[in-house]
Amino acid sequence: MNLPLQAIVASPSYRWWTYAAVATGTFITVADQSATAIVIAPIAEDFGADIPTAQWLAIGYMLCVSALMMPAGALADTMGRRRVWVFGLALFAVASLLTSFSVNFGMLLACKIFMGVGASAIQANGLSMVAGTFSDSERGKAAGLHMTVVGLGAVGGPLLGGAIDSLLDWRAIFVFIAVVGAA
Numbered sequence: 001m002n003l004p005l006q007a008i009v010a011s012p013s014y015r016w017w018t019y020a021a022v023a024t025g026t027f028i029t030v031a032d033q034s035a036t037a038i039v040i041a042p043i044a045e046d047f048g049a050d051i052p053t054a055q056w057l058a059i060g061y062m063l064c065v066s067a068l069m070m071p072a073g074a075l076a077d078t079m080g081r082r083r084v085w086v087f088g089l090a091l092f093a094v095a096s097l098l099t100s101f102s103v104n105f106g107m108l109l110a111c112k113i114f115m116g117v118g119a120s121a122i123q124a125n126g127l128s129m130v131a132g133t134f135s136d137s138e139r140g141k142a143a144g145l146h147m148t149v150v151g152l153g154a155v156g157g158p159l160l161g162g163a164i165d166s167l168l169d170w171r172a173i174f175v176f177i178a179v180v181g182a183a
Contacts, residue, residue: 035161064116088121
């Protein structure tokens with residue numbers, strides 16, 4: 001481990017560094033889900049799809065997250081939570097960037113599904129990583145704060161998505177998500 005990481009791990013506030021990373025990942029995966037719902041109409045227009053077809057972006061994402069959370073948790077039991085979480089975040093960020101460069105609706109849908117695969121690894125392991133980092137006396141507070149981030153992502157996603165779409169374009173939403181995921 002390099003020196004800056006050693007200093008963070010040895011720090012008494014290490015649990016809060018862990019919380020900040022996990023909370024950011026959780027926020028961005030939940031916000032993406034609700035931000036995408038805001039830009040369904042412009043996406044449908046860009047690719048010449050009807051609204052019911054374009055809604056498969058949100059449906060495919062949610063189905064992947066829902067169906068793969070248990071397997072992602074089981075995989076984390078064997079490979080390690082942090083490793084699976086980091087892999088999920090990397091996959092989510094790369095798929096988000098590829099989503100922004102989609103040339104047709106099929107590519108866009110495939111990338112959103114891969115984002116769902118990454119989000120399932122993030123969401124399945126985030127709370128357990130937070131719970132494992134905090135002491136028994138602080139675990140309830142940490143779990144409550146984590147669930148607050150889920151709510152903030154659900155509420156903030158449409159605001160964020162709408163603002164980015166009105167200022168730039170729907171593709172910029174996915175670039176923003178990729179940048180936050182990479183950071």
